[in-house]
Amino acid sequence: MSIAITDPASNEAALREAGSEHIFMHASPYRALAKDMGKRILVEGKGCIVKDIDGNEFIDALAGLWLVNVGHGRSEIGDAMAKQASMLAYASSTQATTIPAIQLATHLAEITPGDLGTAFFCSGGSEAVESAIKIARQYHYHNGEPKRQKVIGRRGSYHGATYGAMSVSGTRPNAEPYHSPFMHGVLHASPPYCYRCDFRQTFPACDLLCADQIEQMIQYESPETVAAVIAEPVSASNGIVIPPDGYWKRLREICDKHGVLLITDEVINGFGRTGKMFASEHWDLVGDILTMAKGLSSGYAPIGAVMCRPHVVEAFEGDNKLTHLLTYGGHAAACAAALANIAIIENEGLVENSAKMGAHLLEGLNGLRHHPIVGDVRGLGLIAGVELVKDRETKEKFAESSDEIKHLNDGLQERGLLTRANHIISLSPPLCITKDEVERIVSILDDAIGDLERTFGYA
Numbered sequence: 445m446s447i448a449i450t451d452p453a454s455n456e457a458a459l460r461e462a463g464s465e466h467i468f469m470h471a472s473p474y475r476a477l478a479k480d481m482g483k484r485i486l487v488e489g490k491g492c493i494v495k496d497i498d499g500n501e502f503i504d505a506l507a508g509l510w511l512v513n514v515g516h517g518r519s520e521i522g523d524a525m526a527k528q529a530s531m532l533a534y535a536s537s538t539q540a541t542t543i544p545a546i547q548l549a550t551h552l553a554e555i556t557p558g559d560l561g562t563a564f565f566c567s568g569g570s571e572a573v574e575s576a577i578k579i580a581r582q583y584h585y586h587n588g589e590p591k592r593q594k595v596i597g598r599r600g601s602y603h604g605a606t607y608g609a610m611s612v613s614g615t616r617p618n619a620e621p622y623h624s625p626f627m628h629g630v631l632h633a634s635p636p637y638c639y640r641c642d643f644r645q646t647f648p649a650c651d652l653l654c655a656d657q658i659e660q661m662i663q664y665e666s667p668e669t670v671a672a673v674i675a676e677p678v679s680a681s682n683g684i685v686i687p688p689d690g691y692w693k694r695l696r697e698i699c700d701k702h703g704v705l706l707i708t709d710e711v712i713n714g715f716g717r718t719g720k721m722f723a724s725e726h727w728d729l730v731g732d733i734l735t736m737a738k739g740l741s742s743g744y745a746p747i748g749a750v751m752c753r754p755h756v757v758e759a760f761e762g763d764n765k766l767t768h769l770l771t772y773g774g775h776a777a778a779c780a781a782a783l784a785n786i787a788i789i790e791n792e793g794l795v796e797n798s799a800k801m802g803a804h805l806l807e808g809l810n811g812l813r814h815h816p817i818v819g820d821v822r823g824l825g826l827i828a829g830v831e832l833v834k835d836r837e838t839k840e841k842f843a844e845s846s847d848e849i850k851h852l853n854d855g856l857q858e859r860g861l862l863t864r865a866n867h868i869i870s871l872s873p874p875l876c877i878t879k880d881e882v883e884r885i886v887s888i889l890d891d892a893i894g895d896l897e898r899t900f901g902y903a
């Protein structure tokens with residue numbers, strides 16, 4: 445089928461049909477676009493607002509997929525990419541590098557926590573995690589500990605869709621029927637999810653059992669077989685899980701004690717999302733390896749990076765070359781996009797705005813606790829979650845495929861809010877959000893949750 449895509453408005457039906465036929469949308473059934481299912485054709489955006497092909501406007505309360513930190517429509521990022529692409533878009537990732545790649549790596553060394561100082565570039569978050577795992581394993585090999593191969597992740601965390609990243613993800617049970625066996629040597633510990641503590645304890649009386657469990661796992665497995673622990677400082681996929689005080693200090697100490705590398709996955713957390721440039725800063729945490737993507741370019745170009753501390757990269761000196769190459773690592777136009785994006789974050793005080801608007805958002809969300817089905821509200825900076833329960837005593841969850849959750853998602857979209865809602869409503873809007881927009885998000889949630897309660901008899 446042939447369609448003219450130069451004038452989308454006049455070809456809406458044809459575009460929808462062609463998109464449905466020819467695009468296999470991620471994490472969706474085939475032809476999801478034609479069946480609607482909440483899938484849309486978006487045509488433009490400005491700040492926190494996006495518009496679809498039918499002219500409907502939405503608040504993009506998830507910043508795309510947790511990444512459009514500077515907001516939509518920043519033409520200066522496009523200009524920077526165009527300028528670099530017209531000069532030199534690409535240089536081999538193994539035989540040469542480019543000026544924007546050097547500038548970006550140098551700036552990342554300045555703004556990442558502690559002495560993280562050397563960047564390995566890639567195209568996104570999964571590749572960053574995949575690369576971090578390989579760097580960690582090879583690091584131990586060169587340090588004379590080739591048996592250190594195992595990686596400990598945490599239940600509920602998400603680290604990506606490629607095989608290694610999927611294997612260390614604590615969401616992998618969803619993939620098990622289709623994609624197992626997973627990468628060998630991966631274990632999963634309990635998350636620091638106080639609202640649903642695996643140990644049925646309460647902080648601080650628990651004395652951080654969830655962190656200590658990781659030490660027990662390392663000891664049980666034998667420390668000399670464990671390469672790394674991987675964890676998001678604030679876990680987004682697990683329902684915006686913000687660890688209690690002392691968790692990160694304890695986990696850092698455990699890793700140091702046993703010679704295990706700590707990989708801090710800041711793919712969502714980084715670049716102002718939590719009200720600091722990197723979430724690690726909330727706890728003076730420095731991972732040995734830090735993964736980043738998403739907010740690195742705010743989605744204007746596909747780029748990710750793995751930041752390494754000196755002791756990590758020093759294992760790769762002399763003949764110890766890293767056995768890992770990605771064609772698009774350090775793509776010059778993508779690095780130019782990241783530089784322009786970081787300049788906006790810094791020059792416009794978006795990290796500070798994230799902290800300020802995040803506090804306002806959290807206050808508003810806490811005001812939703814009067815709803816019987818709101819079980820918990822959590823947030824740090826501009827990443828927040830509202831956890832819904834059928835019953836506050838039993839904390840029974842709504843199933844993702846339930847009529848209630850379908851009704852809620854439809855209700856949010858009808859009211860002009862784009863986000864991801866299952867039993868947890870996730871919020872992660874662009875960092876340029878205004879007070880009015882924050883209040884609009886809260887008011888739409890209030891309305892949609894109330895509607896769900898009345899429709900299904902929870903009021």
Ligand SMILES: Cc1ncc(COP(=O)(O)O)c(C=O)c1O
Binds near residue numbers: 571603605676681710
């Ligand atoms: C913490 C974390 N790590 C890694 C990834 C994978 O990133 P990507 O989808 O860019 O491959 C994600 C994606 O959401 C993520 O949330």
